[in-house]
Amino acid sequence: MTSTLLPFDQAEYDRRLLMTRMAMALAGLDALFVSDPANMQWLTGYDAWTFNHHQGVIILQDADPMWWGRQQDTQAAMHTVWMPEGCVISYESDLVNSMDRHPIEDLARHISGLGVQNLGIEMDSQHFSAKGFSVLLQVLPDVGFADATGMVNLQRAIKSAPEIAFMRNAAAISDKVMDGVIKHADVGMAKNELVALAYRDAIQGIDDARGDYPAIPPMLSSGSNTNASLLTWSDQKLVAGEEMTFSFSGCYRRYHAPLCRTIFLGEVPDEIRRAEAVLIKSLDAGIIAATSGRKVSDVARALAGPLGHGPDRGVGYGGLIGVAYPPSVEDDVISVNADSEAVLEPNMTFHVSPSLNVLGATIKIGQSIRITDDGAAEIFGGLSQLIATK
């Protein structure tokens, strides 16, 4: 069918499929069942909010990918994937709630019909359940199974030129949203009022780049709550002299570029100013260390240096970014940690985010970056303020 909604041309999908098949061959797999929705989208274009149900894409060495999911979601598949109609296969919707049958039995029948010997499964993905695996083991006793968690995610690490263009759009949306938050934040305003404007700006997007739903909602913590960075928001009113952390990602056609700033209403205490200088130093050091050929751990150590963190803070400096669906905006397949042996390559894209505890709160900055051919990483987006004050 070749959907008119496809974000990329066929050459881009062919390249992705080739890379994935090479990784499969190296792992001795003749088939791969991809259930991570970001991986599904990257390989086939599939984009619909159906990932609360058993679904996936079957990748073989010598045939087009096959989309598999609920019968009632096949229309969404036909509207969004590049493969011909015969590659969209489905199970009856009444299997979803069946007490005595399971959707994965239907998948197993297809796998069996394809004569698969060694099947890779994303076993540690949110989108392949323990129950699903036990059904596969039971129905397909003669098939070999291998854990292929992260296999496709790793292929996605290095972005193509059109992907980078999409991420620049996402970064421009992130900048617009952050600008708006800094502009609109005011003493006495309820947090949800501020987040409401952030959502509006994010979905409106910029110029010809419409906003898509981000893989994570805005995080807006303040005061002593800033050490619990994954709280979203409340109707609490903004207070003068209290730091707040706003963490967010613009999204353009499923591509993300997260951004994080600490914002102050009123006079900034000297301790915070000093901490700001340290965070700027940390981010600068991280960006300089983020050069092609070096290890991800070098970036983590460079970020950690100025922060004076001990070994207990060797993790949590960020991760790979790109295509994402809720609930993860960063891809754990390569995290910016002090023990990561992954080697940086041009056009890998990361979110890096150092933080510091000061005056009983946590202040944090986060920036999305791209590894270049040579030298320091490129910063996505144009926001210069590291800690915004007003």
Place this chain on the structure above:
Amino acid sequence: MTSTLLPFDQAEYDRRLLMTRMAMALAGLDALFVSDPANMQWLTGYDAWTFNHHQGVIILQDADPMWWGRQQDTQAAMHTVWMPEGCVISYESDLVNSMDRHPIEDLARHISGLGVQNLGIEMDSQHFSAKGFSVLLQVLPDVGFADATGMVNLQRAIKSAPEIAFMRNAAAISDKVMDGVIKHADVGMAKNELVALAYRDAIQGIDDARGDYPAIPPMLSSGSNTNASLLTWSDQKLVAGEEMTFSFSGCYRRYHAPLCRTIFLGEVPDEIRRAEAVLIKSLDAGIIAATSGRKVSDVARALAGPLGHGPDRGVGYGGLIGVAYPPSVEDDVISVNADSEAVLEPNMTFHVSPSLNVLGATIKIGQSIRITDDGAAEIFGGLSQLIATK
């Protein structure tokens, strides 16, 4: 600690725990590992965007629930759960990306230390992976495992009075958002512009009821895309004389009340008017059939009657609603299907949503309802228009 952020009083949490423990006892379980974030929130108050990582709550018969998750998420737990600090246990964050260790090994150590004999696991939940289960089996060869998918979800089916009050707030937000969409929709407007305003209204909320992030984003399909109901939106411009379906849920402190309408810009064709009358008849019939003591299948059949659907449309009329996290707003544990034997009880809450294909498109209405003590279901919210035209 008893968090100040808790939405309900301790008696409500005690009641929930009691019900869950009774269900566990009936199933012969001395422990239950709850990983569905909606179940975690319902039992403990826990509410943070951390469900992309291995986490859960351990429920025992004779001790407070224990929150278990990443070390860096313990602050979010301390801010939101009702249990004392000693009930928040964690694994080191560097386990997340470890090549040779797995977070579930840490969970297994705790389970082992508790002397658990029979452990229930939500095996078909998105939030317990196949890999996690294989680790448990390996590390705990002497523990019996049982699939407890849906066990807590079923306890959540009947809402308490304070929960119903929260759902009324969510419904009021849904109404506000739908009113805004009907008001702002205009020929030539890009879909994402309309969705941007919907998000703003949803997060602003109403009066003293702040909006929370909904478990599903708005779905805005139009024309021939309306048969693919789980597409979100694009930057396509709204066209005169084309139907569009807007599906959404307001959210108040994690409680939802979904709403769906078909909207026309311009003159409505007679065929659509006739279809509208059929949908109204269907919804009315469903609401009258939704009385305490009857089966869910009766509601599905009542909805189906006026639609003239054959047996192939015995599913997909809606599901249980209440607490929800992405990606599911309806709970599959009881779906409004023609083969559901579940019996309706007062204060169960559902989203019911009949649809009809007409003129190459799908028109749809959806309403959230509450089963009453006696007679027809109560409709949440006050929107009277079934198909909005402008």
